[in-house]
Amino acid sequence: MKTETEWAELCGLLPSWLEASRQQAAYGKPASYIPELAHAPADALGVTIMAPDGQKISAGECGHAFTLQSISKVFTLLLALMDQGEEGVFRKVGMEPTGDDFNSMLKLELVEPGIPFNPLINAGAIVISSLIRGKTPEEKTERILTFFRTIAGDASLTYNQAVYASESATAHRNRSLAYFLKDNRVLEEDVEEVLDVYFKHCSIEVNCHHIARMALVLALNGKEPDTGRELIPRRYVQIAKSFMITCGMYNASGEFAIRVGLPAKSGVAGGILALVPGKYGIGVVGPALNDKGNSVAGVHLLQTMSEACDWSIF
Numbered sequence: 555m556k557t558e559t560e561w562a563e564l565c566g567l568l569p570s571w572l573e574a575s576r577q578q579a580a581y582g583k584p585a586s587y588i589p590e591l592a593h594a595p596a597d598a599l600g601v602t603i604m605a606p607d608g609q610k611i612s613a614g615e616c617g618h619a620f621t622l623q624s625i626s627k628v629f630t631l632l633l634a635l636m637d638q639g640e641e642g643v644f645r646k647v648g649m650e651p652t653g654d655d656f657n658s659m660l661k662l663e664l665v666e667p668g669i670p671f672n673p674l675i676n677a678g679a680i681v682i683s684s685l686i687r688g689k690t691p692e693e694k695t696e697r698i699l700t701f702f703r704t705i706a707g708d709a710s711l712t713y714n715q716a717v718y719a720s721e722s723a724t725a726h727r728n729r730s731l732a733y734f735l736k737d738n739r740v741l742e743e744d745v746e747e748v749l750d751v752y753f754k755h756c757s758i759e760v761n762c763h764h765i766a767r768m769a770l771v772l773a774l775n776g777k778e779p780d781t782g783r784e785l786i787p788r789r790y791v792q793i794a795k796s797f798m799i800t801c802g803m804y805n806a807s808g809e810f811a812i813r814v815g816l817p818a819k820s821g822v823a824g825g826i827l828a829l830v831p832g833k834y835g836i837g838v839v840g841p842a843l844n845d846k847g848n849s850v851a852g853v854h855l856l857q858t859m860s861e862a863c864d865w866s867i868f
């Protein structure tokens with residue numbers, strides 16, 4: 555549970571911590587390989603911290619709308635686990651970090667049996683999209699949206715059409731990954747249909763409040779904050795959190811574990827979802843990325859908060 559002194563300290567200090575971290579944005583830039591993402595304001599920085607009793611603290615541009623991108627992979631993994639069970643999922647994706655870029659093809663060919671190393675890299679998440687139940691891509695996307703709306707606590711959540719179209723038109727690398735997986739028979743469904751589901755869930759538009767609430771559900775081991783109702787089985791949340799620690803910040807996950815020490819997942823639109831187990835859900839956005847694809851200012855802010863409040867789980 556949150557303590558009143560910590561909450562009061564966070565309320566008082568968050569705005570100045572945020573402004574100090576904002577300076578770091580100068581060391582990065584917004585992703586441009588998905589052309590539509592390049593328009594994001596480079597020096598925007600926003601944060602929301604949500605407690606189980608529904609109280610929130612926010613600072614900066616916490617209402618800035620951005621797309622989930624890779625953050626969505628945590629929740630499609632959870633839905634795939636709920637649809638197929640552990641065995642069904644782990645026949646098709648591994649449990650190990652790669653140490654490579656999130657869109658790398660390298661290990662797919664190099665390491666037998668050619669299944670993606672984990673569900674948070676692009677190859678793994680594309681396979682996960684194929685495991686979501688639904689007769690058509692539209693039905694799968696609808697089920698994903700319904701699930702995400704429940705977790706985020708907002709029935710109006712939907713995907714950003716311009717970002718979706720922009721990614722779909724330029725996703726040559728993801729297409730090559732998917733066709734490679736199809737050739738290896740890891741992907742059994744129609745490649746373009748699977749990619750359509752993948753691009754759409756990456757393009758779901760949120761703000762910091764949404765991802766703070768999504769993080770809070772994970773912090774509470776799958777329970778809905780207001781009602782205590784089980785939204786996700788605890789075991790599957792445990793799996794997702796383990797992946798967040800080992801692979802959530804791409805191949806900077808080790809450094810993030812040392813510097814921040816919280817389960818987290820970032821996306822190339824600059825979002826970071828992080829959680830303090832049992833205590834808080836945190837949503838951060840800062841579109842300027844470092845060379846690993848993580849929000850520079852966002853990581854800096856999370857490090858500041860975690861150090862000050864002694865949040866590291868290690």
Ligand SMILES: NC(=O)CC[C@H](N)C(=O)O
Nearest residue numbers: 623624656676756821822
């Ligand atoms: N790291 C990311 O956020 C990548 C997601 C993005 N949609 C892609 O496939 O490239």
